[in-house]
Amino acid sequence: MTRKRRSDAEHNQRRIVATARAAFAADGLDLPVREIARRAGIGVATVYRHFPSREDLIAAVLAEQVTRCEEEMRAALADPDSRRALRGTILRFAERQVRDRVLNEALLGSHAAGAAFTEQRRAHAQGFARLVERARHDGAVRQGVSTEDARVALRAISSFRAHPAERASTIPRLTDLLLSGVLTEE
Template identity: 40%
Template structure:
């Protein structure tokens, strides 16, 4: 029996509902792919540098090369997106330290803040130390963080809290050393990073005064093959 035209409005809502579910599923898959690509790119660029090809990023993310280029037309676009959050974190921590009334306390606050953030995201120190001048937005944020860090170092020196032979390079070095922390859980890594930050602050101080350290943390020792 043929269906009449008047029956169509009854079925259309069902069609729309199914269509909406398909579109939502596609959008969800696209978001998942994008986040997976960014996670892989972030870890890969931080560990191996910018020379890793886009095809390899796609392989590690288990997506097609076309999918990567659809989301990120160039490697510069991928790099900027991958490290945008890390650079924003660096800038925010440094600017908060600059706003402190006491330069030395502001300096300590930045060391603790950067190391705590890095304990949760190990690519942060690499992002801060890396130099990718061809990526304007990345370089702009990085330079802003480093300029603020240099200003904070100068203020802490002039206030007499920071050793005169300590520079920005030493802070980046400390952050990269912090990257070597290995722990079974995120909580343990954060606790170990907190103690390491306290040790670094003691070594940076112009007139070291023994102060209580955060509790020691048991970490797994590396096993030689």
């Protein structure tokens, strides 16, 4: 017999993940669990009851990030306007590079927790390729721009996340320039 989780336990878990997400994004993945508990306004034991280790908490935060990306990709693929779908996907990617630098580094870089999401990243890359191809078919992508070229644009944007925050603030300008190079005029 499975017991239904108490609503306060579910609320605490959501609050822990939300707090950890913001804390990790701002201060890095090495932030002590006790600091996350303090920011969430709950006891350390409560955090450990839901997430037995920091790695479990990091994995939960990354899983939430990946789920959000999957939902956004599904919405983009369902959007009948291929230009808007591709443009929006690139813009959201760029926004994440600024807002979620540490989380993206964990997902896309060398952090052990990111390895668990290899299949989801592969599916996301395939979805991005379908967006580019659909936009090319609709005439929204500049002549001669390939899917690989669009991926190079994403890599250029993501390369700035390793820079100090003041340099990463140039990501929106870079994104605008890259979009001009990838998409045709409206």
